[in-house]
Amino acid sequence: MKDKALIVISETNINLKIFEKTHLIIGIERGCLDLIKKDINIDIAMSDFDQVTQEELEIIKSKAKKFIAFNPEKDYLDGIAAIHYLHDKNIKDITMIVNPSKRYDMNLTIIDYVFNYNVKIFNEKSVIFKLNSGENVIDFNKYQDFTYISLFSLKDNEITIKGMKYEVKNIELKAFNSLAYSNKFLPYVDPKISIKDEVMLIMTK
Incomplete structure (x- = not known):
């Protein structure tokens, strides 16, 4: 099977x-x-x-x-x-x-x-999947057709985002908070998202 x-x-x-x-x-x-x-x-x-x-x-x-x-x-x-x-x-x-x-x-x-x-x-219009704790690299070539990138956490979290329109370092992301919504790719850059706990990543065209 x-x-x-x-x-x-x-x-x-x-x-x-x-x-x-x-x-x-x-x-x-x-x-x-x-x-x-x-x-x-x-x-x-x-x-x-x-x-x-x-x-x-x-x-x-x-x-x-x-x-x-x-x-x-x-x-x-x-x-x-x-x-x-x-x-x-x-x-x-x-x-x-x-x-x-x-x-x-x-x-x-x-x-x-x-x-x-x-x-x-x-x-x-969308693709949604889980990012595990630690550093996650997103393949720009695979997802470049998507416009908006959002992160949703079930727990109080800490995130660092590099290589996207809005970069942050070690900021607190509260559970169920929309602080990490509506980010965007930079052309031909594979962004890195580092997180303390798992999050749901939502990409939308």
Whole structure:
């Protein structure tokens, strides 16, 4: 079995074909329909499927190699339940395609995904992942299409930023504070972000 997984929750214009050879492809809810539309093999379709019609559900069943229907009265959201399933299979390198929702509570789940499960999240406008304590170097060439770079911490933290528009040295970043929001790359410079404790990095176009 592959040791990496791609969880697709949202419909996007992202080319997902590049993941087929390297990742186990997991479809959640309407993410399954996006994979089907893109003609990408679904290794596992899993969800409570309360956001699809009966006709769409039958299509998903016919296209997925494996189909797992969750009880709607489960303890976890679909995405978290999928991560638990993958962890049970010893797959911990997980990337998730998900768009922001009109529901703020659902948007806040990215904090759980990133900090507790080390999931990398992206969509057409953003990429979000965890930086561990110590010095982190960000590859400008890989992320130069993104405009804004923000850091979010769950703990009182200390940060040093070099090689970005706004540089700081050993400043205090309070938990849940927006002090480190909306920084920017310098052209062709790989910035260095040093942190006392882990943070969530959010890049937005």
